[in-house]
Amino acid sequence: MPDEFVALGHAGSEHYAGLETFPNPGVARVELESDELAAVCPVTGQPDLYTASIEYAPDALCLESKSLKLYLMRFRNEGHFCEALAVRIRDDLAEALRLEPGAVHVGLRQKARGGITITASV
Secondary structure, rough: OOOOOOOOOOOHHOOOOOEEEEEOOOOOEEEEEEEEEEEEEEOOEEEEEEEEEEEEEOOOOOOOOHHHHHHHHHHOOOOOOOHHHHHHHHHHHHHOOOOOHHHHHEEEEEEOOOOOOEEEEO
16 A cells, blocks of 8 residues: 555544545546535524435546545534535535536435435536
8 A cells, every 4th residue: 555645544534634645647527426424504403414425537647535534534523504515525526636617517416304315516
């Protein structure tokens, strides 16, 4: 295992060291999906559960998936509106991958609460 990975190989989120990347081995497109994203409604304090879809065309770097999992877990106790959270995730991923924000697509589908499902894409 490469020495440059901090989170990979560690079981707990205490090893979170940010979004980690590795050199692109030659792939043209990467798609990631997780249904383990949670945040808190900033108004009611109720939990919001999401499915996150991420797509990007890597240039020099690819995203290490364990660091993404730990990154997404960070939001579970933070207050965020779905739309703002999609933008924040997109911007953080673009910065880590050294891509323009428009080169990273993030879609969040908030599971229904109160009979309303929200989908936000950037």
